[in-house]
Amino acid sequence: xxxxxxxxxxxxxxxxxxxxxxxxxxxxxxxxxxxxxxxxxxxxxxxxxxxxxxxxxxxxxxxxxxxxxxxxxxxxxxxxxxxxxxxxxxxxxxxxxxxxxxxxxxxxxxxxxxxxxxxxxxxxxxxxxxxxxxxxxxxxxxxxxxxxxxxxxxxxxxxxxxxxxxxxxxxxxxxxxxxxxxxxxxxxxxxxxxxxxxxxxxxxxxxxxxxxxxxxxxxxxxxxxx
Amino acid sequence: xxxxxxxxxxxxxxxxxxxxxxxxxxxxxxxxxxxxxxxxxxxxxxxxxxxxxxxxxxxxxxxxxxxxxxxxxxxxxxxxxxxxxx
Numbered sequence: 001x002x003x004x005x006x007x008x009x010x011x012x013x014x015x016x017x018x019x020x021x022x023x024x025x026x027x028x029x030x031x032x033x034x035x036x037x038x039x040x041x042x043x044x045x046x047x048x049x050x051x052x053x054x055x056x057x058x059x060x061x062x063x064x065x066x067x068x069x070x071x072x073x074x075x076x077x078x079x080x081x082x083x084x085x086x087x088x089x090x091x092x093x094x095x096x097x098x099x100x101x102x103x104x105x106x107x108x109x110x111x112x113x114x115x116x117x118x119x120x121x122x123x124x125x126x127x128x129x130x131x132x133x134x135x136x137x138x139x140x141x142x143x144x145x146x147x148x149x150x151x152x153x154x155x156x157x158x159x160x161x162x163x164x165x166x167x168x169x170x171x172x173x174x175x176x177x178x179x180x181x182x183x184x185x186x187x188x189x190x191x192x193x194x195x196x197x198x199x200x201x202x203x204x205x206x207x208x209x210x211x212x213x214x215x216x217x218x219x220x221x222x223x224x225x226x
Numbered sequence: 227x228x229x230x231x232x233x234x235x236x237x238x239x240x241x242x243x244x245x246x247x248x249x250x251x252x253x254x255x256x257x258x259x260x261x262x263x264x265x266x267x268x269x270x271x272x273x274x275x276x277x278x279x280x281x282x283x284x285x286x287x288x289x290x291x292x293x294x295x296x297x298x299x300x301x302x303x304x305x306x307x308x309x310x311x312x
Contacts, residue, residue, distance in 0.1 A: 059298055094296065100301045103238075106245050148242065149300060173243065 001222045004126045006072070008063045015065035019195045021046070024200060025215045027224070031061045034066040043222050044081040044125075045072055047088025049109075049141070049194060057104060057218035059144040060090030061140055069095050081221055082188045086142055087189030089180070090176075098190045099157065100149035106173030110143040115170040116204060117179045117193055121161050125221035129134065129213040135168065136213075137206035139151040139195040145192040147174040147181070160184045165191055227277040230284035233308040235271035236298045244268055272297065281309050 002158055003021050007014045014031055021029035029046075030039055038045070052063035065068070069091070076082055076097055084092040092098040092181060105111055119130040130136075149157060159165055165180035180191030198204050198211035228262075238244055246268040255263050277282035285307050292298060298305045 057297065060301065061299075065295065094299070100297050103242070103302065104245070106243060108245050108249070150241075150301060153301070173245075 001027055001044075001224055002034045002039065003027050003046060004038055004042045005029055005046045005217075006034060006053035007031050007167055008034045008066060008087075008091075009051070010052040010054055010063075011048050011050035012219075013087075013194065013196060014094075017046055017085070018049045020196045020199055020215065025219060027215075027222075029220070030075050032068065032209075034063065034068045038068065038069065038071045038075070042075075042080075044083070044218060045075060045086040047072075047091050048196070049086030049088060050092065052087055055144065058090075058094065060087055060092075060094040063087075063091045064094035064096075069094075073097060074087065074200070076183070076188050078186050079185065081218060083126055083218075084188075084190040085194055085196065086145070086192055087212070087215045089192055090144065092188065092190045097188050098183055099153050099162075100147055100175075100181065102144050102192070103146045103147050103148050104144050105142070111145065111172060112139075112141040114131050114138070115140050115171055116195070117165045118168055119164070120166050121164045121182065121186075123161070124164055124182050124187045124189050124217075126214050127164060128153055128220055129217040130210075135212060136165075136193075136199065136203060136210040137208075139197040139204075140171070140193045141197075142172075142192055145174070146172045147178040147192070149175050149178075157181060162186075164189055165193070227279065229275065229277050229312050230281060231310050231312050232274045232276060232284055234274065234288060234290040234292060235269050235274045235306045235308070236272070237245050237267055237305075239304055240267075240303055242302055271277065280303050281311065302308070
């Protein structure tokens with residue numbers, strides 16, 4: 001099973017993601033430069049965190065025009081599991097693969113700390129190992145992480161069960177404390193918190209098991225484990 | 227060919243909280259107790275220098291680019307333009 005981790009100029013969580021996928025969860029993962037073609041026979045795609053193009057103009061907007069995004073869109077249409085983390089989530093919204101937008105945190109501060117999120121949708125390829133409303137101790141690190149959706153979009157998100165993760169507490173002013181969403185089909189998931197920084201016990205001051213279930217859900221989706 | 231300076235001003239829609247504008251108002255401007263300022267909204271401005279046959283064509287060309295490359299996010303932002311010949 002192969003996972004493509006897309007690297008943009010300014011990505012800085014790509015190697016962390018590659019390490020967790022490869023060394024911790026024994027998935028074959030491959031770093032793919034944003035101007036290269038996607039490898040053949042991949043089973044999933046991850047857009048990692050970082051500061052693509054230095055967050056110029058808006059976080060994720062310039063990367064959303066990268067050549068690889070056209071291919072990512074084709075894979076999304078085919079139902080391939082796609083995860084965007086932090087800047088990856090921002091790129092997914094800017095490319096139109098996910099609805100809504102990520103705005104500057106209400107505090108205008110870069111927030112880097114441990115927090116807790118709650119699983120609201122356990123039917124996606126990245127959450128199918130969770131119980132409903134299970135809590136995940138997890139790291140966040142962002143300046144533009146305040147999820148925003150207008151009323152119409154929000155109604156659609158609720159109607160289609162697209163809210164995947166919510167913060168346990170209001171930490172940045174996000175609409176409905178949303179920390180992660182998926183597309184209508186459920187195969188494209190974006191989340192601001194960092195599972196790759198939270199899924200190993202040596203890194204997580206609380207319990208790493210819940211965050212590791214995000215990757216174990218992918219394993220289950222890909223048929224690697226039951 | 228005439229040259230124009232097209233200023234594109236991008237700001238959040240009125241219903242979206244603008245913490246930067248609020249902070250400037252509440253923690254700076256309102257320290258002047260005599261001010262009559264009621265509201266401040268922050269914005270980003272991009273200036274495009276462009277050659278075109280007319281002001282209208284210059285603005286259209288710039289706005290076409292803004293829409294094509296999502297220079298502003300239509301979900302959260304509104305844009306206005308101010309153009310002058312140089």
